Amino acid sequence: MKIGVFICHCGENIGRTVDCPRVSKAAEWFPGVVHSVDYKYMCSDPGQNMIKDAIREKGLDAIVVGSCSPHMHEKTFRKAALDAGINPFLCEMANLREHVSWVHDDIEEATQKAIDLTRMAVEKVKRNQPLATIKVPVTKRTLVIGGGIAGIQAALDVANAGYEVVLVEKEPSIGGHMSQLSETFPTLDCSQCILTPRMVEVYQHPKIKLMTYSEVEKVEGFIGNFHVTIRQKARHIDASKCTGCGLCITKCPIRKKAFNSFEEGMAYRPAVYVPFPQAVPNIPVIDETVCTYYKNGKCGVCVKVCGREAIMFDQQDKLVTEEIGAIIMATGYKLYDISKKPDDSFIKGYGEYGYGKYKDVIDGLQFERIASASGPTSGEFKRPSDGKEPKKVVFIQCVGSRDDSKGFSYCSKICCMYTAKHAMLYKHKVHDGEAYVFYMDIRSGGKMYEEFVRRAIEEDGVKYVRGRVSKVYEQNGKYIVKGEDTIAGMPVEIEADMVVLATAMIAQENASTLAQTVGIPYDKYGFFNEAHPKLRPIESTTGGIFLAGACQSPKDIPESVAMASAAAAKTMVLFGSDMLEREPVVARVNELLCGGCFYCRKVCPYSAIEVREIKDRNGVVIKEVAYVNDGLCQGCGTCTATCPSKSVELMGFTNEQIFAQIAAL
Amino acid sequence: MENNLKAGYFPGCSQTGTAREYDLSLRSVAEKLGTELTDVDDWNCCGATSAHVTNHTLANALAMRNIVQAEKQGLTEMVAPCAACYNRLIVSQHETQIHPELKKEIEAILDSKIENPVQVMNIVELFTKIGADKVKQAVVKDLKELNAACYYGCLLLRPSDITHFDDAEQPTSMEELIKLTGAKPVEWNFKVECCGAAHSIARKDIVVDLSKKILDDAVAHGANVMVVACPMCHTNLDMRQKAIKKEYPEHKEIPVLYLTELIGLALGMDEKELGINLHTVKFELKKETA
Amino acid sequence: MDELRNHVKEMLANGTVAAVIGYKEAGSPMRTKPVIITAPEEAILLVFNEYCLNNLAVYLTKARVKNLARVNGTIKKLGIVAKPCDVHAVIALIQESQLKREDVYIISFNCNGVVKDYGETLTGETIASKCLHCDARQPLYHDKVFGELKDLPASPDEELAKIKSFDDMTSQERFEYFKNEFDKCIKCYACRAACPMCYCTQCITDKTIPRWVESSAHGRGNFSWNLIRAFHLSARCVGCGECERACPMDIPLSLINRKMLEVAKNDFAYLSGRNLETPTLVGSFDVKDKEEFIL
């Protein structure tokens, strides 16, 4: 093997403390080195040409460049090697700048270390193997999980670009939390009015396959090549026959057995129902847990009234598999149920505010429903306990947010804004009413946000009190709210008619289970982790899986929508080529030697190790061995260190290469 | 009777004086329920509020001496019926467990090793340990005439991450217990509000105000008796009603019973046996006419 | 004993198992050796007593034994007579995908201890040291179990005391001690052959490209071999002690294996081969694992 060594001065950067000519002289004597030079700037065009010419003229098989960190210029020199006709993975670097000249002062010491590092690189490169980039085909279909505003936006963007989309939503209708909202900040436009057209667009889009009342059960494969299993839960309605006339819903005799979750428990729904009138698709669902038919086989009123024979009591869950190239996670959030503490600890959360005990102590989404024109009170302000108009309403912020003791350390980000909106909506409808907001800080960064909060205070006369409330208790039909104004330094007690708690936004139910199913990491709160907090906020660390909206952290509508469009753009980047190229730094198993203990499989962070059966001529399985899926392997090498019989190697970092480096010390 | 409970008993100073009836009723009820209480040998005052507000080392040392005494006696469980004593003991035990340097310091002062095997219980936990079934079986008198406001006060439940006992804001364990006697618990607001405790003597004015608020709320929610589990609460709520009456002549008096007294009544003991006659606000069950 | 023989006979006769690995008498009633029974009438040879020292689980991974289970293209069960401590090895092998639980038929005994060496009567003096800290005298997994528990002759756990005594030595003293022990090693690999957990197709020490362990029997090669052997068995070793019993040079391998058992127990509350449900220590992790030794 003919090896060339190229030592770079990096101007003065290396040359000042490392005697570069001496290093290149020393390298001449290393076994296998046939050419060794030093030059002012190896990364410059003349420098690169020097390398290319040497490769061609001297017939070099491999090169070592002694210059800066490989993180800086490995790509540059590998490209040069490729241009000159040798495999780019037969190029190694010795880091003489960051690890030598910049950190040592003594020229003698530095030069000696530079020689050692160069020798190690030479010994390594001798054992390098030519590697070919790995190519995998891409299925150009996107799976969007979650049909809230983020999922809707992402699905529409991808579909409008001409790619097929499968949109999976676990509820019977898409729309998410946004469909529950009354008006939205900071413009106070009606949430339903801007959302419903989008929902219909999704339904009618020829490129979108909408699967409501469905959940993702299994995800296999890797970027560009996912195989996804989806469970379509039984609606007990034949969707192909149902016209959405709603006769079954109006005739269903079960009226007061099940709470309406869309109305946040402030109303009832029948056993056969659509979550809300504008639901998409407008196909009802039969709730087995309350329907009389499932109790005793009787009733069947819906069957009688349905002119289309669409009721199917014996319908079963169905498993559907889809071939997918990219996945967008848009599973959203849920509100922290403050009647319970998140862990299984003995202490329950916020007993001091009496949520769950007093009917008129409600959370933010319940308030949205009361304020909504389509809500249980048709938009009139009536308190849940006695239907009277509340004349004094207290809003408490940061309930469960910024609370290490009973909730979560993070700020839920949207509560300052929606509380201002709530107070404003209330004041707009109840002119003689009083609204108090207890806050700790007002966080209103965003276009027109601070102006919005000021409007609530200046124009609508909402009173802001800086301090956390300690206790809410009931006395003669009023709720005594005990607080402290920390600015005045005075205790404050307010006799309120209704109390609204801005409870924390937390990760969706079972978010961590879904993350495990899909194979992406999540943080301690259950929010999905982005690949890099600043530079890769849309991607998960798993290739081909992107994040949109509040599943990543608390977000408001414009942020969720922006993120959804960004995720859609990311999938289109992926779909821009037919084949995916990957660095060939992946693990390889020697199947002859593999003993089949599968420790590699246990430690692999990417589930990239598969089981392969070795059969004899008669097709009888002799043994099972490990096999690396190139698409999934990210090249960490944890398997190689774990393997007891050393039957798995990481390409580019083989044990032989490392031993050679150690031996060259 | 089989499965009889054996537990150590840390009476606390009040039980030898102002709260004599608490001690009396606890001992009689325990005996009736077949529970064997062993007094901690030569116990000393837990230091109460006065110690920990002025010198934390002293406070921990005083409390831990009792734990060590119990330890030497081989006790594994110990009931401290006074909520304040309970709080001091369990907090000191916790502190020495999690702060090794503090433990060393206290060990040096006490000249004794701290092993901490003793589990300190409050009075409600004692009854839980005895068992609801056992209490229920022993009830001979239905106390349905009582609408009771259960008052936990501050120190029975706090700090909740150390006591690990019931919900710190909306507790229900005492209610569950008194339901066994037929008494009806009322839902009210100030189960865990503070009565002023240690300020009983030095700032009577504060205690009068705070106690009045608590008593009024109980009455407003339909209570005809209050149930407490702490001699300090009892002093403030019962004894101070005279002073409250002086300050607020319209004040409506309400009797205040120790939890043990109420259970004692249900077990068929009479007021005198339980020391209820020693209270400031008089209390007597209706005489049965049958 | 008759129970065992009758049971094995029946299992072989009705085809439940293809073969049974067990013990038979070897020249004296105070000595046994392994035997593989394939015909029902051979079951009469089987014995079980305090001289059943071998850990027969080692045979389960051998190709020749596995072949016995392959009858007409289907896989039948292999029977094994296993002391409760040997069952740990079977379990560990199942956890390491070397066997399937349904492919092995475990015949075990409530164990009353075994002797250190053949020909001795079982007393507190002669009992094998692993029996002194046994945590499972009743098999944790079995398909059939015989025998009744009796009191075990008691004796102090000298092995552990010896390990503890190393704490008081300086590193140099310890190094010196083990160097001298390892110097005796002749690289016969009897330890490896006797170990039920050493089932690799090719052992790391036999690999030549690159060479992992210096193969000459000099100090450095010996040290490396013994170090790597010990590490590869850390948290996998079930503590059967067969390696030490097999060692012709009397290197106290149990002192090392036991130490690593203690480490796994203390740091991770883990014992190898005890529970099919718990993930193996190697191959799993806890975010809260200790790390005070890391800067």
Added chain:
Amino acid sequence: MTEEKWEPKVVAFVCNWCTYTGADLAGTSRLKYPANMKMIRVMCSGGIDPVFIIKAFERGADGVLISGCHPGDCHYNAGNFHARRRWTMFHQLLEYLGIDKNRLQFSWVSASEGKKFVDVVSKVVNDVRELGPFKGYKELNSEFTAVVNGLKQEVNKAEAVNG
């Protein structure tokens, strides 16, 4: 080589994403540390085989440093968690067999901890310097050589005697 001239030889196995990059940062920040340590880059601390460490000692290293990303920061999510378990077992085994714990040290150094990298390297080099050359391991082989030489002499003598 005389005792005075001896300089400790330390090998570091570091992960590509955190510690190697942290060392790069130490460089770009122009921080100084002893030149005794040489680094071998692997992709993840999870890929560092304990045999590398043994090999390093065999090849004359006086000390070894292993370093990777902080728990939770692993570029590969979990590589360092597996590594941590492996190290917990391995360092206790080495210590038990008489290799001073300062000869093999572990650290978490993130890509932003250039300063910490310098502190760690300086500490390890100093610790190893205090322990002196790793004679124990180095002489494992020399004794063998001595025995062989001794045997040779015996043979020679015998041959000489036998003519």
Added chain:
Amino acid sequence: MTTHTSTHASTIADEIAEKTFQDVSLCYQCGKCSAGCPVRYYMDVAPNKIVRFIQLGFYEEALKSSTPWLCAGCQTCSTRCPQEFDLAKFMDAVRELALEKGVKVKEQDILKFHKAFLHQIENFGRAYEVGLVAEYKLKTMHLFDDVDSAPGMIMKGKLKLLPHVIKGRKAVKDIFIKTAEKKQTKK
């Protein structure tokens, strides 16, 4: 108000941290403690402000306030604090420091009560209520408060005329001496 500097500042915050095992910077001044404090109305300064004073180094303001002395130690604040800051324990430390630094305590009666109480324990091992009340009354000159209830209580056996002296009296006295010594050496 005079200008405040926080030069020797860190010492008191540090001492508090040492006594309570917690850092005052935990407090983000939400005021929930003050909001729920049962004795808030009697205090001259809100409890959260005492923490603020210490955070900013305004030690004098903190130590001379009546607030720590009026704190009943009910731990309502500690239980509800979103930052898990144990304010009750913090108040203990502030009082302790006020005594150590010789700050004039506003609530003299409360201090005298505590001193009288501890005096009883030091001497007898347990609280001796008659002695306590007598000593307290002599010290505060509130001679005729509560005299109405005392005879009744004696009759009921609630107030014993003679103290109970425990066997380990010396051990308890030792505790007092040792903890006092510790304070001395610290200074």
